[in-house]
Amino acid sequence: MVIQLFPLWALLLSVLAYLQPAIFLDLKGYILPLLMVIMLAMGLTLSPQDFKKVGKNTKAVGVGVLLQFLVMPITALIIATLFGFDSELTVGMLLVGSVAGGTSSNVMCYLAKGDTALSISMTAISTLLGVVLTPLLVSWMIGTSVDVPVSSMLLSLVKIVLVPVAIGVVLNTVVHSFTRKLEPLLPYVSMFAIVLIIAIVVALSADKIASVGLLVAAAVVLHNGIGLTLGYWVTAMLGFDKKICRTIAFEVGLQNSGLASALAIKFFTPAAALPGSIFSVWHNISGSLLASFWSKKPVKDQ
Secondary structure: OHHHHHHHHHHHHHHHHHOOOHHHOHHHOOOOOOHHHHHHHHHHHOOOOHHHHHHHHHHHHHHHHHHHHHHHHHHHHHHHHHOOHHHHHHHHHHHHOOOOOHHHHHHHHHOOOHHHHHHHHHHHHHHHHHHHHHHHHHHHHOOOOOOOOOOHHHHHHHHHHHHHHHHHHHHHOEEEEEHHOOOHHHHHHHHHHHHHHHHHHHHHHHHHHHHHHHHHHHHHHHHHHHHEEEEEEHHHHOOOHHHHHHHHHHHHHHEEEHHHHHHHHHHHOHHHHHHHHHHHHHHHHHHHHHHHHHHOOOOOHH
């Protein structure tokens, strides 16, 4: 139910933020703390065993992570160039393309009858790798025309991502009986935090949305669609079974766009956060639709 309602609440609050931006403008300082809450919630669902599982399917994890950090950033740059985006929106697209997979991919994978254990392992690994790769990829792809503070971004990612996730994993290991009771609440906490982040970003970039909102939305839909498509078909051509193909499709196509928006606000401009905000809404819609379709087509029947 949480996944089904997420796009609706995100859309409604985004409309409110666009029409009445003053309500959310003073909440700008809460974006990073909210994101840290999301990453802590993610950590509370992980255990050291999830990282150990990587060794049991290294080929699938390796291909998935490689696609994640190749397909999405390169596609983002190509789309931004084709759409004629300015430097602000190009940075925003690259940030979306260069962050790790979204936490919603695990739920979508479960609904689509994919390999949930593999999905969780890939999300955990890509999240850790993204701490280093995200600033490096953005700097490499656009650093000649835009000042990308790589070291500052790296330090922020350690604080925003690595520390909260690590704390969550430790708590889930040490007091698992307690964190298990919290698990039903964690999706609600994450949903509330993401929706609020989206609303704040929309309020901060309301003027930009009026002029380029539809164009950015089209770019985001294309970006997400290419990620889902290539994530599935590249792995299928490499001979992986359909269960793994579905899993990697979600890991590649669904991004941690809330993190992209937060980094854009902190290091660039509110306009640069626009692609991440729209992506946050859209990838939950596309992911839910695809998961629903695949859930009706069990792998053994294909």
